[in-house]
Amino acid sequence: MSAASAREATPKLRFTAVAKEFVAPRTGKRTLAVTDVGLSIEAGEFVCVVGPSGCGKSTIMNLVAGLDAPTSGTITMDGRPIAGPGADRGVMFQDYALYPWLTVSQNIGFGLENGTPGRGLSRAERDARVRHFVELVRLKGAEDKFPHQLSGGMCQRVALARLLANGPDVLLMDEPLGALDAQTRLILQVELLRIWGETAPRAERKTAIFITHDIEEAVFLADRVVVMGTGPGRIRAILPIDLPRPREEGTRADPRFAALTKQVWELIRDDAYQAIG
Amino acid sequence: MANSLAPSPSIGLRSVPLTIWRAIALPLLLLVAWQLWAMGLPADTRAPSPAKVLAGFVRLTLAGDLPLALIQSIGRVVAGFLIALVLGLSLGLAMGRIRWVRDGLEPIVESFRPIAPMAILPIAILFLGTGTPAALSIVAYAAFFPLLLNVMHGVSRVDPKLVLAARTMGVPPLRTFTHVILPAAMPSVLLGSRLAMGSAWTAIIAAELAVGAKAGGGTSGGIGQMMFVFYAYSIDLNGIVVCMIVVGVVALLIDRAFRGAERILVRGREAT
Ligand SMILES: Nc1ncnc2c1ncn2[C@@H]1O[C@H](COP(=O)(O)OP(=O)(O)OP(=O)(O)O)[C@@H](O)[C@H]1O
Numbered sequence: 188m189s190a191a192s193a194r195e196a197t198p199k200l201r202f203t204a205v206a207k208e209f210v211a212p213r214t215g216k217r218t219l220a221v222t223d224v225g226l227s228i229e230a231g232e233f234v235c236v237v238g239p240s241g242c243g244k245s246t247i248m249n250l251v252a253g254l255d256a257p258t259s260g261t262i263t264m265d266g267r268p269i270a271g272p273g274a275d276r277g278v279m280f281q282d283y284a285l286y287p288w289l290t291v292s293q294n295i296g297f298g299l300e301n302g303t304p305g306r307g308l309s310r311a312e313r314d315a316r317v318r319h320f321v322e323l324v325r326l327k328g329a330e331d332k333f334p335h336q337l338s339g340g341m342c343q344r345v346a347l348a349r350l351l352a353n354g355p356d357v358l359l360m361d362e363p364l365g366a367l368d369a370q371t372r373l374i375l376q377v378e379l380l381r382i383w384g385e386t387a388p389r390a391e392r393k394t395a396i397f398i399t400h401d402i403e404e405a406v407f408l409a410d411r412v413v414v415m416g417t418g419p420g421r422i423r424a425i426l427p428i429d430l431p432r433p434r435e436e437g438t439r440a441d442p443r444f445a446a447l448t449k450q451v452w453e454l455i456r457d458d459a460y461q462a463i464g
Numbered sequence: 465m466a467n468s469l470a471p472s473p474s475i476g477l478r479s480v481p482l483t484i485w486r487a488i489a490l491p492l493l494l495l496v497a498w499q500l501w502a503m504g505l506p507a508d509t510r511a512p513s514p515a516k517v518l519a520g521f522v523r524l525t526l527a528g529d530l531p532l533a534l535i536q537s538i539g540r541v542v543a544g545f546l547i548a549l550v551l552g553l554s555l556g557l558a559m560g561r562i563r564w565v566r567d568g569l570e571p572i573v574e575s576f577r578p579i580a581p582m583a584i585l586p587i588a589i590l591f592l593g594t595g596t597p598a599a600l601s602i603v604a605y606a607a608f609f610p611l612l613l614n615v616m617h618g619v620s621r622v623d624p625k626l627v628l629a630a631r632t633m634g635v636p637p638l639r640t641f642t643h644v645i646l647p648a649a650m651p652s653v654l655l656g657s658r659l660a661m662g663s664a665w666t667a668i669i670a671a672e673l674a675v676g677a678k679a680g681g682g683t684s685g686g687i688g689q690m691m692f693v694f695y696a697y698s699i700d701l702n703g704i705v706v707c708m709i710v711v712g713v714v715a716l717l718i719d720r721a722f723r724g725a726e727r728i729l730v731r732g733r734e735a736t
């Protein structure tokens with residue numbers, strides 16, 4: 188970490204005493220979704236967030252995306268407070284947010300066609316990029332289907348492809364692989380690491396925040412796992428994952444992998460049992 | 465049906481005529497009964513019969529009166545509808561997206577909405593006379609509210625996630641409007657258009673009838689006025705029935721045309 192010490196002064200993302208409280212418009216009822224969140228994420232870091240349902244994972248993602256503002260505390264990116272959404276932070280929503288009137292290809296190319304990510308790209312370059320990501324998420328043959336004609340797992344892959352096609356610097360993903368079958372999931376985990384920049388030098392990697400319910404997935408992907416708890420939502424623990432990269436099938440056989448997975452499970456077990464009563 | 469793998473029994477080739485038969489059996493029976501009843505009446509009766517109505521239809525069509533009246537009425541409906549479309553779409557979009565516009569306009573809209581198009585006819589005639597402008601204003605008024613309310617409803621119900629997703633992709637506001645909000649609200653816009661066209665057609669006939677009465681069978685034109693002339697001057701019951709049937713058929717065709725447009729334009733969603 189000594190090489191990174193020069194940059195440590197300004198991490199890619201920094202949360203300082205962040206809290207978010209929701210106030211219901213009519214009743215005025217208050218829900219403290221998250222509180223006391225402090226966290227620094229270096230550029231090029233892959234951070235997984237795990238925690239029981241309702242602990243505020245999506246809330247935190249929306250704050251980083253700039254779709255919501257914290258009630259107190261600050262979130263900065265490259266040292267500057269986050270003022271609103273921007274294409275530098277790509278978001279994959281938990282419920283996909285696909286456009287029902289557009290085909291698979293058109294959904295994947297939506298940001299390239301209409302937003303900042305497509306700036307400076309020719310028609311042919313955009314089309315090639317869409318085709319590339321259609322193939323990456325294994326949707327070849329379904330390009331011209333509409334979302335209502337797809338399975339849940341296919342919709343999820345469209346949303347993932349749309350995020351990646353936009354090529355954002357920061358990837359914000361809310362359970363991006365949760366609806367997939369086990370095999371596709373393993374394949375896309377490895378692909379995702381490749382796109383993030385696992386084999387590239389650290390300075391060229393993207394920064395990723397990846398929310399998941401799957402502890403093994405979190406350990407497999409992450410540089411650090413953030414474990415959250417409920418009542419109100421807060422960070423329980425932050426676990427560095429010092430497994431070697433690139434990670435591959437063999438990683439899961441590493442005894443440290445099993446130990447880390449067990450450690451994360453122990454951290455969230457009590458909350459998880461509480462959540463189901 | 466040739467390429468469907470497992471045709472269900474109710475839409476197989478043989479039973480298609482059967483469903484058509486079911487649809488026309490009762491009207492056909494009524495027509496026959498009507499004709500039989502009319503044939504039992506004295507020869508000099510004014511009562512209409514299917515045969516006389518058909519003859520009247522042929523006569524009016526060949527003379528060119530009916531096509532001309534039809535073109536006049538449809539022209540007014542289309543023009544009035546377009547006025548309502550421009551107003552209803554722009555106001556509906558503004559009211560559906562901008563809180564203060566809605567708060568400011570809703571009371572006025574809600575107080576005018578229950579006033580039937582016919583109820584503004586006296587004012588329309590006083591200010592605009594008995595010609596096309598008066599008819600147009602009635603049609604536009606009738607078509608305006610279904611459009612406005614449906615557009616407003618559709619636009620305000622657009623899934624906020626779709627708009628947020630566009631913002632995270634750096635899509636500028638105007639483009640978000642044209643490429644997210646408008647298409648998302650398209651089903652409501654089309655539904656509003658179909659309902660608006662329906663009430664516009666209803667209104668034009670009534671307006672022409674009334675304007676025709678005021679003009680004393682003058683030259684205001686249109687199907688409605690034609691009916692008034694048959695009623696007040698030539699007492700031609702068969703002609704009135706011809707007009708009624710034509711009005712009904714046109715209404716049906718308009719509805720079908722809009723449903724067809726909905727199926728084409730509302731891609732990626734089950735048509736309603
Ligand atoms: N718009 C909102 N208004 C009111 N309360 C909200 C709102 N959004 C989230 N909450 C509340 O904040 C808390 C955290 O919600 P959040 O969606 O962030 O949880 P999560 O960790 O993403 O859960 P899951 O794993 O089920 O997706 C919950 O108690 C939720 O009810």
Ligand SMILES: [Mg+2]
Pocket residue numbers: 244245246281361
């Ligand atoms: Mg969530």
